Amino acid sequence: MARNRDIPLVRREALDGAYVLLTFRHPEIAHEARAGQFVMIKAGISAEPPLRRPFSIMSVAPEREEFTLFLKAIGQGTRRLAAMDVGDLAQCLGPLGQPFVAPPEGSEALMVAGGYGIAPFLMLSRQLQASGGAGRVFYGGRSAGDVQLRSPFEHLGATLVVATEDGSLGVTGRVTAPLEAYLDAAAPKAVLYACGPDAMLHAVASLAERRGLPCQVSLDPWMGCGIGTCLGCVVWIQKPGEARPKYRCACTEGPVFDSRHVVWT
Amino acid sequence: MARNRDIPLVRREALDGAYVLLTFRHPEIAHEARAGQFVMIKAGISAEPPLRRPFSIMSVAPEREEFTLFLKAIGQGTRRLAAMDVGDLAQCLGPLGQPFVAPPEGSEALMVAGGYGIAPFLMLSRQLQASGGAGRVFYGGRSAGDVQLRSPFEHLGATLVVATEDGSLGVTGRVTAPLEAYLDAAAPKAVLYACGPDAMLHAVASLAERRGLPCQVSLDPWMGCGIGTCLGCVVWIQKPGEARPKYRCACTEGPVFDSRHVVWT
Amino acid sequence: MDVKLGVDVAGMALKNPLIAASGTFGYGVEYESLMDLGLLGGIVSKGLYLEPRLGNPTPRIVETPAGLLNAIGLQGVGVRAFVADVLPRLTKHDTALLVNVCGDTVEEYAEVSRILDGAPGVTGLEINISCPNVKKGGMAFGGDPRMTFEVVDAVRKATRLPVIPKLSPNVGDITIFARACEEAGADALSCVNTLLGLVIDVESRRPRLAFGTGGLSGPAIRPVAVRMTWQAARAVRIPVLGIGGIATANDVLEFLIAGARAVQIGTANFVDPGLYERVLTDLRAYLERHGLTDINQVVGTLEYPGDAERERRG
Amino acid sequence: MDVKLGVDVAGMALKNPLIAASGTFGYGVEYESLMDLGLLGGIVSKGLYLEPRLGNPTPRIVETPAGLLNAIGLQGVGVRAFVADVLPRLTKHDTALLVNVCGDTVEEYAEVSRILDGAPGVTGLEINISCPNVKKGGMAFGGDPRMTFEVVDAVRKATRLPVIPKLSPNVGDITIFARACEEAGADALSCVNTLLGLVIDVESRRPRLAFGTGGLSGPAIRPVAVRMTWQAARAVRIPVLGIGGIATANDVLEFLIAGARAVQIGTANFVDPGLYERVLTDLRAYLERHGLTDINQVVGTLEYPGDAERERRG
């Protein structure tokens, strides 16, 4: 169950560019979190920026009661988090939201990530490994600097396919190209999982639709509270049997949704 | 002439309690500052707190273009400054305000400081040393932790008399007691300099008045801009020949004033 | 020393002066698993109309310096679903339950109030005549003293529950509106709702909110809200609930000292669901430090400088 | 690419849209040694009455979240000393010079304006009918459309200089005041002064400012000021100067896009006297990035969503 705590930063690893790995101690998150769930977190108790920020839980170490975030410092909130020193406190609420649903027996998990969208898939890959293969990960970015979370997947034994738009690493182009090629070649019985920019999510969802494959997408709207009260994060969702779409909170009913239920705008 | 610059922190020395020494690079301040002048400074360019803060210049190293502040972290602004890492930038304007006026030939300089009010006297003591003795410093605080800036004065050869209210270091009681005792015993031809809490300034000013000694006090009002435009820092000053007191800016006409001109409220 | 934090607002006995503000605490149930709702003096529900509402398109919230601009547009389940589905779950918590009543027309306000009048567990009605994010009702009513009177008067006649109009800060003189409410029979006042604001995305040259303008809340507005609470509390005899940018015990005390009998906490619920416990502890510590035994002893104790002092000359 | 930053406001040709706001830039001369005043589009002097004024007792300023509350109370040298001593020193800088005109009575506004009418080097008059920190004049005039009209009308008749009333944000509907000014013959509007606020020291239970209430400025109020600028600019034909919480080029652009012809920068002068250079560089970069050649091309370009869009449904 989600718990609100002031938690210390226990480890900090700066990666290239604006990326950083932050490890915190938080028992409930470490023990209970599932891949696809997130935290609402803020560095210290300063007034700026006013709100906490949502981040996917990248990994957990239940034995040490720790969890790790993979984040890109792009604005005030992320920069403050990235600048934390070990021992500094963060205000953190989690685990939040609906996790990814595991693929049915005999289905291959194909994870498609763009940029920081890779974070939840490390955890998913670990969960999958526990019950079989670690899955196949299609990991895209603008250039090599945007696809930094590679070695942990390799350690897990997941198959990693990298694509960069500028060709500086892996296949040149969008990450959906190698995904499509793989589906063409292997025609697997598969479940797609996608996390990344909206355009990418939409592209993967269309592809899944065309191929008749189930697909779960993790959406990334602005979030104010993370617990269903601000109603800032609503997205149009239409479930089977519903006459019209409804605004649903991405924080409590998502962030993971069945891509067929999402009304793409 | 005062100059506004974004300047890097070059050295940081945390002292006991909430005190810290911060050294920055700023050519104009390092070359031109005089004892009693101050800077308006803020850590980084964050929105909180909204305004810069005033601090006395404790010392300068012109050859390295550096100056040093001695500050006590008590609120948002000072805590942010105290938490800066070497290399981080601060926004800084200085040197500002009117410095202490040197004692006339043959007069002894008696400096009276309370808490962080000691800062400008290290610089004054150095200036005095260049033209004779380093002066006599009466340094008071609530307890030993509040009178930390001692060894630099000893190195300079200044006479240091410490008083703490709880008796944990030096004379027990207010710093004005040993000052008064010294005046009684030595009856020197002296100029008093005072910097510290209002009540202390007022006490030293009264003492000077009674003994007919000249006295300069460094006032400590809220400052918004440091350059005479916000009119937030005004204090009642009545100069000889003026029929009524006038509001004068402590930032531009002070912070150092002749104690006889200050209208104590 | 044991200090008393309970306050009485228009006959409602609140165990402490901290109320969760409308629209920032869901229907209360969202926080059930995160905290003991019994810690709160009260909860104000999200705004409710007769029928369910979709609310406004997204984006609906954007941060501002020390603030939040929102245009949720009163998305909600409607009063009947609230009474049927939410209320039974909420009443098991030991806290006062206020419902935020909305309407497109005077009649709708009265009708919603009538339905709630008979609902078990409702402690009082907050009348939302100040939402800036809807095109009918809301601020249109709260920005006109005559309409304010009409709405409050109609609700007054529809219910025996305490009636608490929620005032808009987007007015010139809030005391006119405070008095109009008192004359119409209000039992207390909520003071204030959000300030109308606009944030523009300079890249697209469009408002950041899909609705256009929004309501500004959070610490940024606190000085304005304290001032209005102080003005309103001096203008009327009925108690005032202070609202706007509260996040700490110090903030709570500013409003109480200014004359509020209790306060509501809004945006800060999003930032830190753990704040109630901390604020209560700090309030107790304040009272003890000041040798007081009862929070009511600070209400309205602001020593406002007299004219002579405000002009004090040297 | 060379981009044009010059704007024309009521016949005043400003070299760029950045003006230093009244009361936050002294008489301008204080900044002489810190920056090239020729960088600025213009400077508005501190508020000036006929006679010198002491201003209010201290403390006069207190910080608030992302804001500043002040009650300086228009301390100043008086208009004659300004004309005799300050003006000659200022006119040597290549920037527009506006004088902020104050008065306890309608006649005093007119008299101050008359004196300035003949003064060499004055580019325009800003009429301060919105200061919250004086007991007579100020907001009392700017909070009543009829008084607003009277003051502006009297000043209009006393001078041939551009007349620019400065509006108060402490009103319900700013367009009423904007239109009253336009009808009285104003050449432009300044929008807005500070929001009335109150900060209480809970230890002493007194206001933190000796005067009691004060005026809230700084980033905290920006969303409110942008909204009011947008409303005012749509309500009148005369140009509007946007004011409130500006510290960056992004902030300037919000106001211009909302409809302001130029802007004034207040509190940020205290925080960073180096901001003008940075903001001008960033404005140029913005125009170039957007393929624009003239800052006037962004003025009033806000694409406000239509009613259908504001209600867009799935």
Ligand SMILES: Cc1cc2nc3c(=O)[nH]c(=O)nc-3n(C[C@H](O)[C@H](O)[C@H](O)COP(=O)(O)OP(=O)(O)OC[C@H]3O[C@@H](n4cnc5c(N)ncnc54)[C@H](O)[C@@H]3O)c2cc1C
């Ligand atoms: C469920 C979820 C999981 C996420 N997981 C990760 C992660 O693992 N690693 C990671 O680096 N990022 C993640 N993000 C994105 C992260 O929340 C934003 O990058 C962060 O909020 C930006 O904050 P900022 O203050 O640095 O930037 P800001 O200065 O606030 O804004 C920078 C940009 O980000 C957008 N933005 C700001 N806040 C939010 C928000 N709360 N939600 C969505 N967009 C926002 C703004 O519109 C703006 O364009 C996740 C977002 C969601 C919703």
Ligand SMILES: Cc1cc2nc3c(=O)[nH]c(=O)nc-3n(C[C@H](O)[C@H](O)[C@H](O)COP(=O)(O)OP(=O)(O)OC[C@H]3O[C@@H](n4cnc5c(N)ncnc54)[C@H](O)[C@@H]3O)c2cc1C
């Ligand atoms: C000329 C001058 C020289 C100074 N020199 C030093 C020095 O060398 N070392 C040092 O540690 N401190 C010095 N100070 C005091 C220092 O400016 C304040 O401690 C600092 O501003 C507090 O800021 P804050 O944000 O940490 O505290 P805040 O949270 O802002 O406030 C803490 C307390 O300090 C008071 N305060 C806040 N800002 C100011 C201000 N600008 N001026 C006066 N009081 C204020 C508040 O009223 C409050 O009681 C000096 C002050 C002046 C005017």
Ligand SMILES: Cc1cc2nc3c(=O)[nH]c(=O)nc-3n(C[C@H](O)[C@H](O)[C@H](O)COP(=O)(O)O)c2cc1C
């Ligand atoms: C996201 C959001 C939704 C709100 N919804 C409502 C509402 O439904 N009814 C209402 O009367 N006020 C509503 N408000 C206003 C708050 O109840 C409160 O008056 C305001 O936010 C100021 O308090 P604060 O600064 O503590 O947030 C809402 C505020 C926010 C931020």
Ligand SMILES: Cc1cc2nc3c(=O)[nH]c(=O)nc-3n(C[C@H](O)[C@H](O)[C@H](O)COP(=O)(O)O)c2cc1C
């Ligand atoms: C300390 C201070 C003094 C001010 N004095 C005046 C004044 O004399 N006349 C006036 O019209 N406005 C005065 N103002 C208001 C500013 O000109 C400006 O309208 C307001 O501060 C909002 O802009 P900002 O948020 O950029 O500061 C003053 C503001 C401050 C902070």
Ligand code: FES
């Ligand atoms: S983030 Fe607040 S409701 Fe989802």
Ligand code: FES
């Ligand atoms: S600090 Fe602004 S005038 Fe002195």
